[in-house]
Amino acid sequence: MSKLRVGIIGAGGIASGVHIPNYKQQDERVEIVAIADVAYERAQEIAANHAIPHAFESYQKMFEHVELDAVSICIPNKFHVDATIAALEAGCHVLCEKPPAMNAEEAERMQHAAEESGKFLTYGFHYRHQPEVQTAKIFIANGELGDIYNARVQAIRRRGIPGWGVFTNKELQGGGPLIDIGVHMLDSALYLMGYPEPEVVLGKTHQQLGTKKGVGLLGEWDWENFTVEDMAIGMITFKNGASLTLEAAFAANVEENDKMQVSLMGNQGGADIFPLKIYQEKHDTLIDVTPVYLPEFNGHSEEIKHFVNCCINGIQPISTPEQGTVIQKIIDALYQSAATGKAINFE
Numbered sequence: 488m489s490k491l492r493v494g495i496i497g498a499g500g501i502a503s504g505v506h507i508p509n510y511k512q513q514d515e516r517v518e519i520v521a522i523a524d525v526a527y528e529r530a531q532e533i534a535a536n537h538a539i540p541h542a543f544e545s546y547q548k549m550f551e552h553v554e555l556d557a558v559s560i561c562i563p564n565k566f567h568v569d570a571t572i573a574a575l576e577a578g579c580h581v582l583c584e585k586p587p588a589m590n591a592e593e594a595e596r597m598q599h600a601a602e603e604s605g606k607f608l609t610y611g612f613h614y615r616h617q618p619e620v621q622t623a624k625i626f627i628a629n630g631e632l633g634d635i636y637n638a639r640v641q642a643i644r645r646r647g648i649p650g651w652g653v654f655t656n657k658e659l660q661g662g663g664p665l666i667d668i669g670v671h672m673l674d675s676a677l678y679l680m681g682y683p684e685p686e687v688v689l690g691k692t693h694q695q696l697g698t699k700k701g702v703g704l705l706g707e708w709d710w711e712n713f714t715v716e717d718m719a720i721g722m723i724t725f726k727n728g729a730s731l732t733l734e735a736a737f738a739a740n741v742e743e744n745d746k747m748q749v750s751l752m753g754n755q756g757g758a759d760i761f762p763l764k765i766y767q768e769k770h771d772t773l774i775d776v777t778p779v780y781l782p783e784f785n786g787h788s789e790e791i792k793h794f795v796n797c798c799i800n801g802i803q804p805i806s807t808p809e810q811g812t813v814i815q816k817i818i819d820a821l822y823q824s825a826a827t828g829k830a831i832n833f834e
């Protein structure tokens with residue numbers, strides 16, 4: 488069987504740190520044929536370092552000159568929508584980095600383009616592929632938590648404003664910690680809850696620490712041009728009766744440097760996911776269940792393996808375009824609620 492011919496759009500951190508090495512680990516069934524970046528020299532350098540035969544200065548040129556089966560989209564959020572639609576129209580399956588897009592309108596267009604193309608579109612929500620999430624999913628499917636009626640989602644850093652890339656630029660990112668790191672934990676929670684539909688969303692954002700010079704544990708950020716929130720708070724109710732609270736911060740005066748957590752509360756049990764621990768009442772006592780064995784895999788490499796499997800075997804990846812639209816609607820509503828001071832009601 489011929490190899491899956493993959494193209495990479497964007498030659499930055501996530502492409503060179505995650506996508507390229509993980510495709511290369513599967514070189515018996517994957518060939519990285521081309522890479523495109525508007526910073527052409529970067530594309531050429533990464534191509535040379537990884538023995539990728541073609542480098543281009545735009546994805547349009549890449550699609551004109553090489554035949555591809557699948558692409559990874561690893562460019563700033565603002566450019567996801569156009570690159571994804573171009574790739575689908577070029578007949579490629581698409582793994583687009585998270586968040587799906589800048590807003591729900593774009594995510595919806597990407598969903599429709601995927602439906603029309605008949606190709607797969609999936610998103611880089613790699614936490615779903617962590618063993619803790621996959622194991623929790625099995626426990627939940629077997630009724631260990633019962634009905635999940637509440638979730639607590641946290642993606643909080645003490646002083647973790649990225650000192651590189653465009654993560655503090657609202658124009659290119661669509662927002663700050665909510666759309667960048669909060670989206671990972673929100674996606675994991677929604678995935679474990681069966682992706683319920685939102686009903687009411689209330690959000691609040693803060694900009695207290697990002698616009699002033701301060702300690703930067705992830706490098707020195709551009710505090711003079713910091714245009715995103717440094718903290719976002721949310722409360723979401725769902726049409727199935729469940730609720731969820733969320734906190735996401737690049738910087739906050741808290742104890743831990745970096746806390747990524749999803750806690751689920753069901754009527755038969757609860758769970759913290761990172762690390763996995765289950766809380767139950769059984770035989771008139773309260774017990775905690777802590778796995779002593781979890782499969783050893785890494786979310787990033789598992790995500791790429793899963794995408795390749797799905798492309799080769801014609802299976803829709805677990806992160807779907809429809810879910811991309813739902814999560815983006817929630818993020819839009821959180822930002823809109825924060826801007827207006829009013830809760831957003833979904834019909």
Ligand SMILES: NC(=O)c1ccc[n+]([C@@H]2O[C@H](COP(=O)([O-])OP(=O)(O)OC[C@H]3O[C@@H](n4cnc5c(N)ncnc54)[C@H](O)[C@@H]3O)[C@@H](O)[C@H]2O)c1
Pocket residue numbers: 496497498499500501502523524525526529545546560561562563564566584585586611612613652653667
């Ligand atoms: N899954 C994760 O944990 C994770 C981690 C980091 C980044 N990301 C996501 O990956 C994406 C990229 O982030 P990054 O950290 O690699 O950024 P980066 O700034 O390191 O790299 C982005 C690259 O895209 C190039 N680029 C910009 N516009 C382009 C265009 N229109 N066509 C081609 N190339 C273009 C830039 O020149 C740059 O080389 C973002 O959406 C981000 O949210 C995901």
